[in-house]
Amino acid sequence: MSINANLSEPLVSVIIPTYNRPEYLKQAIYSAVNQTYQNLEIIVSDNCSSTNPQHLIESFADPRIKFWQHPENVGMLKNQMNAFQMARGKYVASLHDDDMWSQNFLAKLIPHLEANSNLILAFSDQYIIDSKGKIDASTTEEFSRFYKRNQLASGVYEDFQKIGLVDKSIPTASACVIRNGLIDWDGVPSEVGGMWDLYITYLCCITGYGLYYDSEKLTYYRNHEQTDTNMSGRRNIKTKIRNAKSAIFCYQIFxxxxxxxKFHPHFRKLWLEAHTTLGIGLMRDQKNLDARSLFWQALQEQKFNLRTLAALLLSFIPTKLTNKLLGT
Incomplete structure (x- = not known):
């Protein structure tokens, strides 16, 4: 099929926020331009990468690609939201620069949104791939079970609060298409940070619209050394602190x-756990006094929690010894 768009299909805005991942970015863009669904605009928003990806983008010679580069690093969230704000399509889909889509990802999901105006989003299951793009079958199935996508049948779900906010089944960042115009992208608070995808899911949940789920694995999520789960050392500590602060903010709103x-007890439990996680992060960052106040607050809000109590006791131990015990 020619890259000339089929104008009878509604425009879909594919947004690709990127930062210093040229090789992965090339694969992500390739998976977008080769969609069997053709009426696209592909917005690449670069967060001031040290290696300008403009030449890479121009090598595709595809007029559907629009490139934006920030003159300075504005942070992950602002770069992501900038791309959403630029979207002109009836539908918008986020594709991280290290992930990929199967060729029929959009072709499988868009028709369900077109057929039912009461749906705000459609999503699919996904494969987990390693840094070289190889499918990790065991981790793929583990993720599907963990996020309970293996328990969902393909079809429409009119109420998806539990699916989205408790089970966290919806991979909003890389395997989801959203009906544009129903979410205020400008109104996403900066405090949501790295939990922006869950916060967007929350905004979708409270609109009263439904969703469509396709149980087929139509996207590829890359699990590699640069993801939050695989970071180590100082960078990992800073990331955990940021993520814990984001969690506290989001769960408070929920x-x-x-x-x-009806899900208040669940959110409260996670909110308290985030306080303890933040405190442990602060301890590892040699801020024991700040950590201790968080542990006290968490213990006062719940009957008993061994993890929080143990962390509180550790906060009274000298920092060097504490770091050894925590494996820092």
């Missing part, structure tokens, strides 16, 4: 929303 009151 707890305060009466529309999802």
């Amino acid at each position: 707890m305060n929303n009466p529309q999802i009151r």
Whole structure:
């Protein structure tokens, strides 16, 4: 099929935020331009990479690709939201620069959104691949079980609060298409940080619209050394601190929303766990006094938690010894 778009199909905005991953970015863009669904705009938003990807993007010679580069590093969230704000399509889909889509990803999902105007999003299951792009079968199945996608049948779900916010089944960042115009991209608070995808899921959940799920694995999530789960050392500590602060902020908002009151105990549990996680991160960052206040707060809010109590006791031990015990 020619890259000339089929104008009878609604425009889909594919947004690809990127930062210093030229080889992975090339593969991500390739998977977007080769979609069997053709009426696309592909927005690549670069967060001031040290190696400018403009030449790489121009090598595709595809007029559907639009490139934006920030003159300075604005952070992951702002770069992501900038791309959403630029989207002109009826639908918008996020594709991380280290992930990929199967050729029929959009062709499989868009028709369900077109057929039912009461749906806000459609998503699929996904493969997990390693740094070289090889499918990791065992981790793929582990992820599907962990996020309970293996328990979902393909079809429409009118109420997806549990699916989205408790089970966290929806991979909003890389395997999801959203009906544009129903979410205020400008209104996403900066405090959500790395939990922006869960926060977007939350905003979708509270609209009253439904979703469509396709149980086929249509995308490829890359699990590699640069992902949060594989970081080590100082960088990992800073990432854990940021993520814990984001979690506290998001779960507080969820707890305060009466529309999802039935899940309040679940969010409160995660909110308290995030306090302990943040405290442990601060201890590893040699900020024991700040950590201790978080542990006290968490213990006062719950009857008993061994992890929090143990962390509190550790906060009274000298920092050098604490770091050895925590494996820092």
